[in-house]
Amino acid sequence: MAGARPKTGRVPEGEPGRIGAVSDPDVRVLAEPEYRAACDLFLQTLLEARFDDESWSQTKGRFEPGRVLGAHVDGELVGTTMSMTNALTVPGGRRLPAAAVTGVGVRADRTRRGLLSRMMHEQLGDAAARGEVFAMLHASEAVIYERFGYGAATRCREIQIDRARAGLRETAPRGGTVRILPREQALKVLPELYEVSRRNRPGNIDRPAAWWPARQVHLGNAATVVVHSDESGADDGYALYEPTRSGERSTLNVYDLNAADATAAAELWRFLFDVDLADTVAGRIRPLDEPVEWLLADPRACRTVSIGDDLWVRILDVPAALRARAYGHADPVVLDVRDGHFPDNAGRYRISPQGAEITDSAPDLTLDVAALAVLYLGDRRVTDLAEAGLVEAHAPAALESADALFKTAQSPWCGTSF
Numbered sequence: 001m002a003g004a005r006p007k008t009g010r011v012p013e014g015e016p017g018r019i020g021a022v023s024d025p026d027v028r029v030l031a032e033p034e035y036r037a038a039c040d041l042f043l044q045t046l047l048e049a050r051f052d053d054e055s056w057s058q059t060k061g062r063f064e065p066g067r068v069l070g071a072h073v074d075g076e077l078v079g080t081t082m083s084m085t086n087a088l089t090v091p092g093g094r095r096l097p098a099a100a101v102t103g104v105g106v107r108a109d110r111t112r113r114g115l116l117s118r119m120m121h122e123q124l125g126d127a128a129a130r131g132e133v134f135a136m137l138h139a140s141e142a143v144i145y146e147r148f149g150y151g152a153a154t155r156c157r158e159i160q161i162d163r164a165r166a167g168l169r170e171t172a173p174r175g176g177t178v179r180i181l182p183r184e185q186a187l188k189v190l191p192e193l194y195e196v197s198r199r200n201r202p203g204n205i206d207r208p209a210a211w212w213p214a215r216q217v218h219l220g221n222a223a224t225v226v227v228h229s230d231e232s233g234a235d236d237g238y239a240l241y242e243p244t245r246s247g248e249r250s251t252l253n254v255y256d257l258n259a260a261d262a263t264a265a266a267e268l269w270r271f272l273f274d275v276d277l278a279d280t281v282a283g284r285i286r287p288l289d290e291p292v293e294w295l296l297a298d299p300r301a302c303r304t305v306s307i308g309d310d311l312w313v314r315i316l317d318v319p320a321a322l323r324a325r326a327y328g329h330a331d332p333v334v335l336d337v338r339d340g341h342f343p344d345n346a347g348r349y350r351i352s353p354q355g356a357e358i359t360d361s362a363p364d365l366t367l368d369v370a371a372l373a374v375l376y377l378g379d380r381r382v383t384d385l386a387e388a389g390l391v392e393a394h395a396p397a398a399l400e401s402a403d404a405l406f407k408t409a410q411s412p413w414c415g416t417s418f
């Protein structure tokens with residue numbers, strides 16, 4: 001990669017032997033004039049239409065020089081991926097540098113020849129060399145990325161609320177006002193409001209300036225933004241929704257809702273439940289522990305339609321990641337972490353309520369770096385992964401301690417597509 005080499009001893013191995021079926025691919029950093037072709041290729045692999053000029057002009061700011069990769073065979077671009085500079089909130093509230101990976105695609109006539117593997121190794125090495133502690137992505141399929149050390153680190157749910165039964169309890173928090181924001185103001189107001197209203201939930205990521213116009217590409221003309229202001233008049237939350245109609249039924253699709261506190265959140269949901277003519281309010285990509293049911297006098301008016309994986313994380317620097325997060329109260333445990341791609345990550349780490357340190361002590365639990373990613377933000381119990389064979393327990397009592405150490409007060413959640 002241009003100007004960036006992986007850290008000493010951390011160079012991931014490619015798999016050149018697997019490329020023999022096609023002419024050797026040339027994987028290299030793309031130059032700015034090549035970005036649009038990379039974007040077209042990615043959309044083609046997702047079976048989606050190419051962007052028109054306007055959509056492209058809203059999207060291209062996300063392409064960062066030095067971070068867009070292309071795989072060429074016989075001079076033709078047949079594979080691509082890119083990463084963007086970002087940060088991930090970890091348990092305890094610290095934000096650590098992270099590569100946001102997207103745009104992964106290999107042309108259908110060139111798949112299963114090792115092109116993705118070549119690009120992934122290059123990309124992960126580059127991110128590690130930049131000092132990024134994590135790489136992260138949203139996966140199109142759950143079977144692709146574990147082999148590269150990624151684990152599904154957060155989940156989200158889709159909820160549907162029957163508006164006819166959506167009366168709030170007397171006890172639901174009240175206060176402040178909600179107003180519709182003129183559409184032309186949304187791009188000016190929302191970036192700052194996201195910063196004000198995002199809570200320090202593990203799994204949160206940054207939304208850089210270029211993220212906002214790119215997000216607009218996927219919204220229709222009827223998309224609406226509402227903002228909540230507290231009693232003092234300060235804005236402290238917002239929701240973005242778009243109505244869709246199927247036959248006689250209308251749905252308000254809530255694509256984004258962030259609030260600084262419980263009152264702002266309750267008032268935003270109250271507003272959405274009061275919009276005339278909507279039959280259903282659908283919350284997309286919501287946290288698992290958001291208490292919408294408990295705002296409602298009839299909790300069954302809110303149904304969880306699906307739960308799915310949200311953010312996949314690849315820990316690039318295990319010592320830094322383990323040192324940075326907060327832990328619960330329990331007896332210390334020693335983890336033996338394995339990493340087939342980054343040998344410097346492999347080793348033993350003693351985890352205690354005071355933090356993490358490298359140790360020579362005998363391990364209590366052995367696990368792969370991808371399993372550690374699943375546990376790291378607190379989404380799953382260590383015991384569950386041990387029962388699935390993903391964690392080997394040498395001292396069974398250590399499982400209970402590890403559960404308590406890694407447990408977080410809030411469910412981790414990302415909620416930002418990229």
Ligand SMILES: CC(=O)SCCNC(=O)CCNC(=O)[C@H](O)C(C)(C)COP(=O)(O)OP(=O)(O)OC[C@H]1O[C@@H](n2cnc3c(N)ncnc32)[C@H](O)[C@@H]1OP(=O)(O)O
Binds near residue numbers: 147
């Ligand atoms: C973060 C994002 O952007 S998500 C979007 C990802 N892109 C898409 O889903 C678009 C459609 N799919 C594609 O473009 C391609 O199939 C890709 C990018 C997913 C895979 O590219 P390929 O070049 O075929 O992957 P590659 O040949 O390196 O495969 C590596 C391994 O992963 C496996 N693999 C790759 N893709 C898949 C898949 N979709 N399902 C199951 N296994 C897969 C391969 O079988 C291979 O396994 P092995 O190491 O055991 O032999």
